[in-house]
Every structure is written in structure tokens, then in C-alpha cells.
Amino acid sequence: MSNAAYERLPLHSVSDPARSHSRSRSRSPRRRLSHKSSLSVRPRTCFTALKVIVPLLAIAVLGGLFLYEPHIELAFYSREWIQDQITPIEPLLGCFNPDRVSPHYNVSKYVYGPKRTEVHAGVAMRFDMDCYDFAATIQSPDSSHDPTFVTPNDRIHYHAYWRVDLAPFGERQEYMLKSFFATQNVDNTRLIMWSNGDLNIYPIIRKYLAQFPDAFELRVADVEALARGTPLDGTNLLNLNDTKAWIDGDLVRLLVVWTYGGVWIDMDSLLTRDLAPLLEHEFVTQWDCYDKPYLALNGALMHFHKHSPYLCEAFHIMATSSPPHPGSTDWGALLYLKLWRRLLAAHIPPFKILPFCFSDARACRLDNRLPDPFEPDRSSRKWTMGLGLEAGGGLDQTLSKVFSVHLHNQWEKAFPKGGWVERLLLARYEEELEEKRKNTGGVLDDR
Structure with a gap:
């Protein structure tokens, strides 16, 4: 090929390995840099954005809390469980x-029959003191004002249960006994303390048996005997030893109330006033004020x-x-529903x-639930909405409206x-028991 022909060839057609290699090396770094820079974000840019976004989010959240009252609750229920346990409504057995x-x-x-009081409000009563004020509308019957009221001839049975294999019966368990005998009318009531063993071995128990021989007795819970004649008679549900929460928490309470009638009180309760005005109704209790759709009820009282x-x-x-x-622990709630x-x-x-506050006022909103019984009083001795914790103060008045803690x-x-528990409840139990001791001439000791 002549030199002239060579010079007329297009530049890209020249086959020169050295030059071709040189172009490749010179271009590839530029391509890589260009690709890399298009996907990267400079750290300084991120930091600048965060400095703007985070304060804006904080202002938005604080502003929202100032203007709005947040209600956040997350609960997840299996759709299969709902379809199996909640949706179907089976027919009654026909007990009515x-x-x-x-x-x-x-x-x-x-x-x-007609009732003197109404205990079912029909609304949640979450706001302020609504539930406590509703509890105050339920007053003890007075024969001088209500000629239809008749003092019961037979003693009203109250039932509680303590497992001897769970823990010894000590001072903490005694608080419930003190609350009962201090707040209830011992002339027409009887507390039956059920157990799965012998509670008479405890001096604490014996001293109450000595002071209140007509108003206190011990019994051992034989679930098979109590279930005779009921739909549970002879079923293996009476022997679910691996499900103690159900046996102790639901089965025993229902069987003893069925057999003898009366009131069930969980041992982890402190009674605050006479339960008599409630007893024209048959009832269970609301677990808390949150209106949980499937597990809202319980039998603590x-x-x-x-x-x-x-x-x-x-x-x-x-x-x-x-x-x-x-x-x-929630089988009973499902049963009652x-x-x-x-x-x-x-x-x-x-x-x-x-309603929840009658016996479980600890389980509601932060602004109206009872103070934590196990936390020291705040230095200001204030509860909520400026209500005081002193004797005669707002909390004291509220405790006189509800029935149990x-x-x-x-x-x-x-x-x-x-x-507040020691000052407004326990100390007053002691005062009331001492007064009853004087009136009956009884001696309460540990023998």
C-alpha cells in the first residue's frame, strides 16, 4: 500500500496495538470515575441533611403532642384463632x-327483678374521674331510706384461695384478711378460705379464726366433689395438673361459687369499702379501661x-x-366473653x-390510674390533676369510692x-380491727 493510500485511511481503522492499548488505558479510568461518582453521596451532604431533618421531626412530634393526645395500641391476634374461638356463637345448654x-x-x-343500683355504665369512662365518680353513685342500702331493703338472714359467703405449695401464708397474704374484716360487716358475712392443703398450721390464720369464729372458716378444695352434678362432672378437665393457672384461677373459683353462692375475691386484693351494695347483681369485672376486644373481662372479683x-x-x-x-392466664377472660x-x-x-375502677383502677391511662402501690410517694405528694395524697385528700376520697385495689x-x-398504701389503707385496717376487737372483747394474738 502506498503512503498516500495509507494516509487516506480513517484514523480509527489504523491497526496499531500500542496506540489502541494506550487509548484503552487512558479512557477506562475516566469511565470508572464517572460511574462511581453518579451513585455516591458525600458524607458532608448527609450530615447537613440530618441537621435539618432531625430538628424538623422533633418539632413536628413535640407540636403533635402539644396539640393532640396520642392513643397507640398494637395487638396481634391470629385470624385462625378469631375464627375458631371468637366468631362462632354456639347455642346455650338450656340452664335457664x-x-x-x-x-x-x-x-x-x-x-x-328490680334493682336499686346500676353498676353497668355502658361507656368506657376513661376520662378524668368519671369512673370513680360513677362508683360513688353506688351507696350502701339503708333500711331507714329504703323500706324494701331486708338484711339477709343467712350469712353472705365470700371465697378466697391460697395454695400452700405456692408460698407460706405470711404478712403480705394477711393484708387481704385485714382488708376483709376491716371493711365488711362481720355480722352477716363469712369468709371461706379455700386451699389445696392445711392452712391451720399458720399462726396468722389461727388468730383470725379465734377472733371471728362465725365469720371465718377454712376448707380444702376438692374439685371432683365440687363438680358433681355440673357439666364438668367426670371430665378430664378436673385433672389438668400442667395447667395450674386454669385450675386455680378459673375452675376453683367457679365451682365454689356455684356450690355455695357468694363473692370471689382474689388474694392479691385489698378491699376498700363494703361490697354489699353490689350484691343485688351477678357480675364479673372489667380487666382495664382499654376495651380489649377479646380479653376484656376477668374474675378477680x-x-x-x-x-x-x-x-x-x-x-x-x-x-x-x-x-x-x-x-x-387468659382462658377465663375468653370464657366470660x-x-x-x-x-x-x-x-x-x-x-x-x-367498670375497671371498681377493683382494678391501676390499669388505665397515665393521668387517672391509681398511683403505683409499690413506688414511694412523690415528694410533692400529688397524684393527678393536683389531687393530694394526704389523709382526706383527693386520692383518699377516691379510694373511698372504689371497692378494691x-x-x-x-x-x-x-x-x-x-x-399511700401504708397510710391510707393498712393503717386504717389496723384501727378498724382494733375497734372491732374492743367491741367484741376479743384478743388477737399469734397463738
Whole structure:
């Protein structure tokens, strides 16, 4: 090829390995740098953005809290569980049929009869002191003002339960006894302390037996004997030894109330006033003020008459439902909900549901729940909305409106010295018991 022809060739057609290699080396770094710079973000840019965004978010959150009241609750329920346990409404057994109602139970009086008080408010009463003020509307009956009121001839039974294999019966357990005998009328009540063993070995128990021989007694809970004649009779549900929470928490309480009638009180409770004005109703209690849709009810404080058809239907649900899981503590809440819905579907007036603050005022909003019983009083001695913790103050007046303080099994915790529980409850129990001791001439010692 001539030199002239060579010079007319396009520049890119020249086959020169050295030059080609040189172009490759000179261009590739530029391509890599260009690709890298298009995806990277400079640290200084990120830091600058965060300095602007974070303060703006903080201002937005604080402004939102100032202008709005946040309500946040997350709960996850299995759809399969809802379809299996909640949605179906099975028929009742028929315990309210006239031919099945026990002669011990008066349907006309207990279910359909007139009542002096209303305990079911119909709204959640979460705001301020609404629930406490509603509790104050329930006053003790007075025969001088209500000629229809008749003092019961038979003693009203109250029931509690303590497992001797759980822990010794000590000072913390005694507080419930003190609260009972200090607040209830010992002339027409009887506290039956149930157990799975002998409680008479404890000096604390013996001294109350000595002072209140007609108002206090001990019994051992034989679930098989108590279940005779109920839908649970002969079922293996009476022997679920790996499900103690259900045996102790739901089965025993329902069986003893069915057999004898009366009031069930959990041992981790401190009574604050006479329960008598509640007892024209049969009831369970609201667990808290949050209106949990499936587990809103509990039996820490409950009342049913002897051989109540409500309990007969409850036993039927227990006998025909899936057994509780080991360690379950909410089986009772599900039971009461199922029973309540079945009663409505059958057009039978359901049992009442006491508002949360009557017995569980610790479980509500931060601005109106009772102070933590196990925390020392704040230095300002203020509760909420400026209400004081002193004797005669706002908290003291509130405690006189509700009926019980539920402590939720916190047996390992001690009440702080000089705290509101010690000053406004425990000290007054001692004063009232001392007064009853003087009136009866009894001697309360540890023998």
C-alpha cells in the first residue's frame, strides 16, 4: 500500500496495538470515575441533611403532642384463632329453662327483678374521674331510706384461695384478711378460705379464726366433689395438673361459687369499702379501661348466686371448648366473653360487668390510674390533676369510692414505708380491727 493510500485511511481503522492499548488505558479510568461518582453521596451532604431533618421531626412530634393526645395500641391476634374461638356463637345448654333451673335460684328476682343500683355504665369512662365518680353513685342500702331493703338472714359467703405449695401464708397474704374484716360487716358475712392443703398450721390464720369464729372458716378444695352434678362432672378437665393457672384461677373459683353462692375475691386484693351494695347483681369485672376486644373481662372479683344458671352455662362452655394451653392466664377472660355473647344471642339478660375502677383502677391511662402501690410517694405528694395524697385528700376520697385495689400477684414487692398504701389503707385496717376487737372483747394474738 502506498503512503498516500495509507494516509487516506480513517484514523480509527489504523491497526496499531500500542496506540489502541494506550487509548484503552487512558479512557477506562475516566469511565470508572464517572460511574462511581453518579451513585455516591458525600458524607458532608448527609450530615447537613440530618441537621435539618432531625430538628424538623422533633418539632413536628413535640407540636403533635402539644396539640393532640396520642392513643397507640398494637395487638396481634391470629385470624385462625378469631375464627375458631371468637366468631362462632354456639347455642346455650338450656340452664335457664324453667325445668332445669335449680330451686336454690330465683330467676324472677335475680335476673328480671328490680334493682336499686346500676353498676353497668355502658361507656368506657376513661376520662378524668368519671369512673370513680360513677362508683360513688353506688351507696350502701339503708333500711331507714329504703323500706324494701331486708338484711339477709343467712350469712353472705365470700371465697378466697391460697395454695400452700405456692408460698407460706405470711404478712403480705394477711393484708387481704385485714382488708376483709376491716371493711365488711362481720355480722352477716363469712369468709371461706379455700386451699389445696392445711392452712391451720399458720399462726396468722389461727388468730383470725379465734377472733371471728362465725365469720371465718377454712376448707380444702376438692374439685371432683365440687363438680358433681355440673357439666364438668367426670371430665378430664378436673385433672389438668400442667395447667395450674386454669385450675386455680378459673375452675376453683367457679365451682365454689356455684356450690355455695357468694363473692370471689382474689388474694392479691385489698378491699376498700363494703361490697354489699353490689350484691343485688351477678357480675364479673372489667380487666382495664382499654376495651380489649377479646380479653376484656376477668374474675378477680365476681358474684353469683348458688346454682346460678350463668355458671351452669359457663361449665358447659368449659366442657365443650378446647382445653387451655399450659401456662395460659387468659382462658377465663375468653370464657366470660363467650358466655356473654351466647346469652345475648339467646335474648337472656347477661350478667353485669363492673367498670375497671371498681377493683382494678391501676390499669388505665397515665393521668387517672391509681398511683403505683409499690413506688414511694412523690415528694410533692400529688397524684393527678393536683389531687393530694394526704389523709382526706383527693386520692383518699377516691379510694373511698372504689371497692378494691387489685395488686396483680406482685407478692415479691413490698409497700414502701410511709407510702399511700401504708397510710391510707393498712393503717386504717389496723384501727378498724382494733375497734372491732374492743367491741367484741376479743384478743388477737399469734397463738
